[in-house]
Amino acid sequence: MLDDRKLAVLRAIVEDYVSTNEPVGSKALVDRHNLGVSPATIRNDMAVLEEQGYIQQPHTSAGRIPTDKGYRLFVDRLSTIKPLSKAEKRAIETFLTGAYDLDDVVGRTVRLLAQLTRQVAVVQYPSLTRSYVRHVELVPVATGRVLLVLITDTGRVEQRVIETFHELSEESVAHLRALLNTCLSGLAFGDVPGAVSDLPEKVSPEERPAAAAVLSVLLETLVEKHEEKVVFAGAANLASVDFSRTFRDVLEALEEQVVLMRLLGESADSSTVTVRIGMENPDEGLRSTSVVAAGYGVGDLTLARLGVLGPTRMDYPGTMGAVRAVARYVGQILAGS
């Protein structure tokens, strides 16, 4: 259906359009790429490509620009991920080493990715579900209130203030803390719910309501809150691209945690780069953008995802290379700490 030359034409159109941001015509094509044929031939090919929905013209008698479908074909079959240059790799390394806690790792990563791709970068915090409990700390902060601090083996620290309603003595808190630690230390997060179910029975009756409160918050923290945390950076890079109303929509979408989460999509295999183009995006305001994302984690374990958001008119091979590289390095950093 599409012979080799037509594919070459599509590839050339995508590449030219990405770099010039102007509809590309048949003449310009034969000039810049040495396809050994005349413009008229290219025009025939383009007519076919248009009929099949891979390219379109903004108005009659203008050049062609790729459609979402065209980009999709380009990404799937016509391009290969571009490895980073030596300099870029070095930049990643120097930028990411020296991070001193998880917040810092994530923060640096998102800024790095934004800078590298000159687009908006999005990074999800590593999931807790695959982590192990390293330590649980319970600290009274006021009467009727204790602070629960949860430390994971990946160095992540979670905190919640808990209303116990009943006053708790120092000893009760200490007791509860000891109980929790012996009960939970080393446990995978997923196994925690099962392990604590009988815990209230192990404490004296007057401590029981407080223990129940602590437990309910603990479980809540584990399952609910944390898949959600996502940060982004590089919004300024949006300005250079396209503005108009789109632009406001995109910014609004970016500030919605929920949207941001969906943006990165379902977890695929670690460090496989996935691309979502234009209309393929779930969110309304992002219909004119593309998302390049990859999972990252330690070993085979995908802990979370990170990615880049930009205009559909984007340098896919380069962006995919950057995303893949950063995802790998972050994995290494996490494994090392």
Added chain:
Amino acid sequence: MLDDRKLAVLRAIVEDYVSTNEPVGSKALVDRHNLGVSPATIRNDMAVLEEQGYIQQPHTSAGRIPTDKGYRLFVDRLSTIKPLSKAEKRAIETFLTGAYDLDDVVGRTVRLLAQLTRQVAVVQYPSLTRSYVRHVELVPVATGRVLLVLITDTGRVEQRVIETFHELSEESVAHLRALLNTCLSGLAFGDVPGAVSDLPEKVSPEERPAAAAVLSVLLETLVEKHEEKVVFAGAANLASVDFSRTFRDVLEALEEQVVLMRLLGESADSSTVTVRIGMENPDEGLRSTSVVAAGYGVGDLTLARLGVLGPTRMDYPGTMGAVRAVARYVGQILAGS
């Protein structure tokens, strides 16, 4: 120099320009505000105001718009802070109650403020220097690495991974932890450096290097890192206003922590609202914006600042009201938890 009517004219110009975003002429002025004089008289007044630098015309034969100096006079002498409506107050309350940790409080606050003012909100995390140490936790996370967790009386939790270089036994860690806690619990952060100076001498020689590493990180955490943390929200609100190149500059400035810090300015008395207009801003990219900021804290103690950034053409009374109100509520929330 400027009689009452001229001041009234300036006020009217500011108000009209803010609400319509169009240069305001003499005729429109007498129509909308009932100053009891003719347009010609107003023109004379405007000529004087222009000569003194309070207003200017974008081009000959257009209406006048306020200059930075004009806004300054307006804010200082011609307007009063507008209290929030009942509904808005209720909104603040419902929005801020139910926050479960410091991150959450700050996150909600910044979103609330952005929504309330329809501008970009900026919130600085409460300073640590005025806090007290509630608890110190030391957890080994890998050989040669321990995690230091610092819990404050305001419920803030700080964490850092420390390279100890030497391996530490469980007992050593426990010993160090106990030592730190007895030494530091209840201490004001400012007093910590003095209190720990002789601590390395209290441990056995083989633990000493590790203890030193822990201490140096501890001190670093206390003094350096934390004044810095600032977040913002509502960038989408920038889009509606002015774009052009300015816009990119502003976004870039917002993503720089350092700039963001300077933005809020020096700490004045708690809940006194300060305004910085246009050129008064320290940062290059923000010369066409104004910042309305206030300190917040518990009681007389100013813990940090928060504020709003918008175009110089801004509803100052309303924005100042919102900032002041939010600052107060946040103080209450912090005091309560």
Added chain:
DNA sequence: TACTGGCACTCCATACTTCCGAGTGCCAAG
């Protein structure tokens, strides 16, 4: 002295027109 109406003038926006050229589709010939 302070205000007012009148008047000539300025100049920005807007709309309308013209015009160029890049790009197209189609066709007949190689």
Added chain:
DNA sequence: CTTGGCACTCGGAAGTATGGAGTGCCAGTA
């Protein structure tokens, strides 16, 4: 299947009115 030729389309740039909001100034009035 490819190619050169050709008539056609149409968006964007550039030029040209035109209307109206707004100004500054001045002479007249209270």
